[in-house]
Amino acid sequence: MSVKEKQALPCTSSLGNYLWHDPPQESKWADCVHCGMCLESCPTYEQSGEEQHSPRGRVYLIKAVAEGKLNVDEHFAEPVFSCLDCRACTTACPVDIDVGGLIEEARGQIRQALPLKGWKGAVNKFFLHGVFPHQNRLRSLGGLLRFYQKSGMQKVVRKTKLIQIMPKHLAEMESIMPEVKGSVRNKFNTDIKAKSETKQQVAMLTGCVMDVFFSDINEATINVLTHNGNDVSIPKNQTCCGALHVHAGDREMGRKLAKQNIEAFENEEKVIVNAAGCGCMMKEYGELFRDEPEWKERAEKFGEKVVDIAKHLHDTGYEKPKVNMNMRITYHDACHLAHGQGVRKEPREILLDIPGVEMVHMPNADRCCGSAGIYNITNPEMADAVLKSKMENIPEDVEMISMGNPGCMIQMALGVQKYGRNQKIVHTVQLLDWAYQKEEGDKNNGSH
Structure with missing residues (x-):
């Protein structure tokens, strides 16, 4: 069945001008009184100052479509897809309005009304349908990227500046691409x-x-x-x-x-x-x-x-390392860890349990870095502005920035390179693993 045929089918769960299955739920916006408590928490509102790019503005637009006052069109799509879905607004909201859930449901309606076409549609289908759902294809892609890095092709591309034929934001992403080491499922x-x-x-x-x-x-x-x-x-x-x-x-x-x-x-x-x-x-x-x-x-x-x-x-208990690591670090709260799952203190306590770790406070540690899945690819200008704001809060006198999300790690690595920093980007569990490895190495070498 074609997209047009699907769209022509009646939907028993339609709501106002949401004509397709799975529309935004009224219960998610019902308690919003547009008080504005969410405004200061929103990175896109901070950058734009525009009401439609604020949480309460987006909630109003989503509600207006349900009431038949607006259509699901490009004018509606732009503010909905410019949201980082960072969930900071829900943390700030006195009645816990689930803006992230509304945004995701509204995007589902938009993509049924306005499916991506041309090269954007082709790229979207290739990666989201043709690559990510298939483990074998992902490992093959990883193998190709590893060959690109190890064969010398990457050095040639960078040295001859062939990379400059790519859009600027993609060229920047390539420049901080992590070393591909092979799937753990193969190891x-x-x-x-x-x-x-x-x-x-x-x-x-x-x-x-x-x-x-x-x-x-x-x-x-x-x-x-x-x-x-x-x-x-x-x-x-x-x-x-x-x-x-x-x-x-x-x-x-x-x-x-x-x-x-x-x-x-x-x-x-x-x-x-x-x-x-x-x-x-x-x-x-x-x-x-x-x-x-x-x-x-x-x-x-x-x-x-x-x-x-x-x-x-x-929560289950872990062995506290005994070896001194001697490092100054700061911690960044990934949005979907802090705001989405409520996990804040646990990573910090693990890091502080590693001897020799000095934790330096990061102001606005739970402020989005601009990664937001592939937002830094689809909305590069806003992502860059949000990243700049984030980097201004990162202490300069630290060796490492720890966090718990791969998208954040890529985005923060870009920030470190772009703004002339020299911090190493690490995952919290890596630091604990390194401490265990060092402790084991000292034991094997007879050190005390």
Whole structure:
């Protein structure tokens, strides 16, 4: 069935000028009184000063379409897709208006009314449908990128300035591309035993972007879990979490991926995630199935099992390193970890438990960096302005910036390069793993 034929079908859940399945829910905006408490929390409003680019402005527009006052058109799409979906407004809101949920539902309506066409549509379909949902294709892509980096092609491209034929923001992203090291799913078995006495069994999401560009963080996660008495399983049939799809308005593919993950992890007691955006999406799978009661119940049960690596370690206990690491660091709150999952103190306490770590306070640590999935690719100008604001808050006298999300790591690495900084960007679990490794190395060398 073609897109036009689908759009022509009547929808029993239509609302005002939302004519397709799964419209924004009235319950999510009903308590909004446009008080303005959200304004100072919004990065796009901070940059633009325009009401339609504020949380309450977007809520008003979404409500106006439901009331038949506005149409689902380009004028509506622009402010909805310019939102970072960082959830800071919900944290600031006195009645917890779920602006992020409304934005994602509105994007689903927009993409049915205004499907992407031309090269944007082709690129969107290639990556969101042709690559991310398929583990084998992702690993193949990772292999190609590794060849590009290791064969000398990357050096030639950069030295001859061929990279300059790319759009500026993509060329900048290429310049800070992490070293591709190979998937952990190729390196580890599906079941990995704890290094000491087994305390519990957990499963782990390896992710899509995470296992291509940040497989070293996945490996560090496995090392830390097994060091602390966790048997780790890596289900073979798991897939992309679907966050990028839902953020892009492709809720149908988001549901398809969610179902696959729910089935893959159904028999597991706990699902460990080291990417804030993935964890938040998976905990909210129930939102995708409000018209499918059976799947909604399964999705909500699944969401209760999903836990961030830092929170899991903090809540279940972990061995505090004894070796001195001697480093000055600061911590950035990934939006979907702090605002989306409420995980703030746990990563900080883990870092402070590493001897020799001096934590330097970052003002507005929970302010978005501008990554927001692929926002820094689709909205480069706004993402750059938000990044500049973020970098102004990062202390200069630190060696490392720690965080818990791969998108943030890429964006912050870009900021460090762009603004002449020299800090190393690290994931919180990496620092704990390095401390364990150093301690083990000292023991093997007979050091005390």
